[in-house]
Amino acid sequence: MSPAALKDAALTALVALALFAPLVGLRTDVAPAGGLYLRQRWDDVAILVALAFAARLALLAWRGQRRLPTASTAPGWWEAPLRRLGALAAPLLLAVAVLLPLGAFSWDLGAFAIPAVTGRYELDLGILVLTYVMLGWGLNIVVGLAGLLDLGYVAFYAVGAYSYALLATHFGWSFWLCLPLAGILAAFWGVLLGFPVLRLRGDYLAIVTLAFGEIIRILLVNWVSLTGGPNGIGGIPRPTFFGLTFSLSGGPGTFAGFFGIEPDPSHRVVFLYYLILGLALLTNWVSIRLRRQPLGRAWEALREDEIACRALGINITVTKLTAFAIGAMFGGFAGAFFATRQAFVSPESFTFIESAIILAIVVLGGMGSQIGVAVAALVMIGGFELFRDLQEWRMLVFGAAMVAIMVLRPRGLVASRTPTVTLTGRKRAISGELVGEGHG
Amino acid sequence: MAEARADAAAPPAGRDLILEVRELTMRFGGLLAVDQVSFAADRGRITALIGPNGAGKTTVFNCITGFYRPTAGAILLRDAAGGVAELQGRPGHRIARAGVARTFQNTRLFPGMTALENLLVAQHVPLMAATGFGIGAVLGLSRYPRAERAAIEKARAWLDATGLLDRADDPAGALPYGAQRRLEIARAMCTEPILLCLDEPAAGLNPRESEELSALLLAIRDGQAAGRGRGCSILLIEHDMGVVMRISDRVVVLDHGRKIADGTPEQVRADPKVIAAYLGEGDEGEEDAA
Ligand SMILES: Nc1ncnc2c1ncn2[C@@H]1O[C@H](COP(=O)(O)OP(=O)(O)O)[C@@H](O)[C@H]1O
Numbered sequence A: 001m002s003p004a005a006l007k008d009a010a011l012t013a014l015v016a017l018a019l020f021a022p023l024v025g026l027r028t029d030v031a032p033a034g035g036l037y038l039r040q041r042w043d044d045v046a047i048l049v050a051l052a053f054a055a056r057l058a059l060l061a062w063r064g065q066r067r068l069p070t071a072s073t074a075p076g077w078w079e080a081p082l083r084r085l086g087a088l089a090a091p092l093l094l095a096v097a098v099l100l101p102l103g104a105f106s107w108d109l110g111a112f113a114i115p116a117v118t119g120r121y122e123l124d125l126g127i128l129v130l131t132y133v134m135l136g137w138g139l140n141i142v143v144g145l146a147g148l149l150d151l152g153y154v155a156f157y158a159v160g161a162y163s164y165a166l167l168a169t170h171f172g173w174s175f176w177l178c179l180p181l182a183g184i185l186a187a188f189w190g191v192l193l194g195f196p197v198l199r200l201r202g203d204y205l206a207i208v209t210l211a212f213g214e215i216i217r218i219l220l221v222n223w224v225s226l227t228g229g230p231n232g233i234g235g236i237p238r239p240t241f242f243g244l245t246f247s248l249s250g251g252p253g254t255f256a257g258f259f260g261i262e263p264d265p266s267h268r269v270v271f272l273y274y275l276i277l278g279l280a281l282l283t284n285w286v287s288i289r290l291r292r293q294p295l296g297r298a299w300e301a302l303r304e305d306e307i308a309c310r311a312l313g314i315n316i317t318v319t320k321l322t323a324f325a326i327g328a329m330f331g332g333f334a335g336a337f338f339a340t341r342q343a344f345v346s347p348e349s350f351t352f353i354e355s356a357i358i359l360a361i362v363v364l365g366g367m368g369s370q371i372g373v374a375v376a377a378l379v380m381i382g383g384f385e386l387f388r389d390l391q392e393w394r395m396l397v398f399g400a401a402m403v404a405i406m407v408l409r410p411r412g413l414v415a416s417r418t419p420t421v422t423l424t425g426r427k428r429a430i431s432g433e434l435v436g437e438g439h440g
Numbered sequence B: 001m002a003e004a005r006a007d008a009a010a011p012p013a014g015r016d017l018i019l020e021v022r023e024l025t026m027r028f029g030g031l032l033a034v035d036q037v038s039f040a041a042d043r044g045r046i047t048a049l050i051g052p053n054g055a056g057k058t059t060v061f062n063c064i065t066g067f068y069r070p071t072a073g074a075i076l077l078r079d080a081a082g083g084v085a086e087l088q089g090r091p092g093h094r095i096a097r098a099g100v101a102r103t104f105q106n107t108r109l110f111p112g113m114t115a116l117e118n119l120l121v122a123q124h125v126p127l128m129a130a131t132g133f134g135i136g137a138v139l140g141l142s143r144y145p146r147a148e149r150a151a152i153e154k155a156r157a158w159l160d161a162t163g164l165l166d167r168a169d170d171p172a173g174a175l176p177y178g179a180q181r182r183l184e185i186a187r188a189m190c191t192e193p194i195l196l197c198l199d200e201p202a203a204g205l206n207p208r209e210s211e212e213l214s215a216l217l218l219a220i221r222d223g224q225a226a227g228r229g230r231g232c233s234i235l236l237i238e239h240d241m242g243v244v245m246r247i248s249d250r251v252v253v254l255d256h257g258r259k260i261a262d263g264t265p266e267q268v269r270a271d272p273k274v275i276a277a278y279l280g281e282g283d284e285g286e287e288d289a290a
């Protein structure tokens, strides 16, 4: 055992001690008499610190024998098939997404009948996943393309949700009028935040956006007269199908009544599903288009080298602001959808963990990759639901999976970048090692 | 474009100047990196800025291109029509739009973007205008497709002129060093500048590449490169004396932030102050001067 390894392990133990002493060592409990008292658990701390020490030593010894798998940004084995399937994989996913709700109904096709295969639960899960796909694609514009680390994206989601909630409950405006307004308001807040903040770089930008996300949430909690405070806003109108409601009465003004079909609660769910699918696809379409435009190219150039951009006459403040505003706008759309789906919004839905999950989806998917983000959202949100039985352990599983992926594939599932334009007509992927991550 | 005061705008007799630097001073805390330097660059000519390491050449460039705000002094850019723009204190992107393009001592390409994409980013300003500032382009409404085709043609011409046509779709970061330097020049030229500022473009090139670079710079000066038709004045920082003496029309020498000589290559080469400055730099300087 080399002294260097011992020193390293001792350092680890010290860090563990500093962490576990307050976290584990001291615990408040309710005394039998009724008051609170401080229970001390130093033996547990000692065990944990010893474990950390031993584990670190073991890790060092193991690493001494064989090299740790090196982090790789080279194309993974799945990337080549995925790309070869590329023309196929995306439409396939899309087809599944489009066809999923049809399984909610039983079809009587004369000769044979297909029973309903997807239930309400699957549809709700689909809506949830699609919401995160949309949020991921929206944040991807800011983080993946422009390289600006935004830790407060949920703020724009909140602005969109509350905009719709307030406009719809106070003025009774329809969803289709409020949706663009919610997006515009979120974009407006994006510009407002971006103006002073985008001069900052890297860590500073991340911290300020994080703070902004919290400020918005705290504002929502405390501005009771407008937002209802922690109680939130309820009774938000549900979206209508071109003016037709989804009520179960089956009357003339309802969806079922108009089309002369049996009223079914799943009609609304299916409608909501297609609504978020459409919104997500809009986000995707706009990002893909923008990426091939000078604006999107300038975003990517900004991520690669800000100083070079300035030397080419690109106004970096304006360019960053557009990325921020457009990203925020899609966050606002998603927020409006969230409000109409839940019919209830409260500050609890817009905590930092939401920002963290959306950012994790973007980073996991591979910054800048549309399909990567979609797959990551599916895996993360779907996986989260799948492991519901594990209860609090699933957070542990989730954390471990994140660490493993970041160690093995620090640039995400799809690490390479596709050129936006070619002379030869053959688009060859660019290795993630060459692609910049942005500095803020 | 802010017009300069009448007296500042008066051009000196006999020379058609594109750039005039007057008493430029740049101080970093206690360090006087550039000390009251005045010089001028002629239109359609190559002006070299030389001097030992740390003389302040890059700092002068950074002041001209708006990356530093000079402590004192004036920088005037004259376009062909006679308009005068004061560059000092303007933000870098506005100076670039006024027609000053630059390369960097350590190349600053967009490594994850292809060579072609690098050249399209350089044409951002006109392309952005053609898209109707983004909105029209998303909807596919504008005259953007035609503008982009023209931009690609211009990029192709410059890739051809710099010998990079077969690498057009390779990421810039994967190109060999010499190719990256050429690509950076092509990218600067795609902004359609009237003044091209090059910071040590021959550094790290082998003799054959230096030779090709000299030819390229002469072609750019005379407007023969990439079928541009219009010449471009060049301001050149260079350590490779072979290149400097071969292609410069005028040489300005800096040492310790001060101008110590200004004249034709022959005059400068014979100047005892210049020889002393380079000899005083020690082994490294002699190697550079060789
Ligand atoms: N941003 C800066 N901050 C502090 N000092 C600087 C800065 N830029 C350049 N300098 C100093 O100014 C002097 C001139 O540097 P530079 O212009 O890079 O020299 P050259 O390009 O002629 O080799 C050097 O002493 C350098 O350390």
Ligand SMILES: [Mg+2]
Binding pocket: B057, B058, B059, B105
């Ligand atoms: Mg220098």
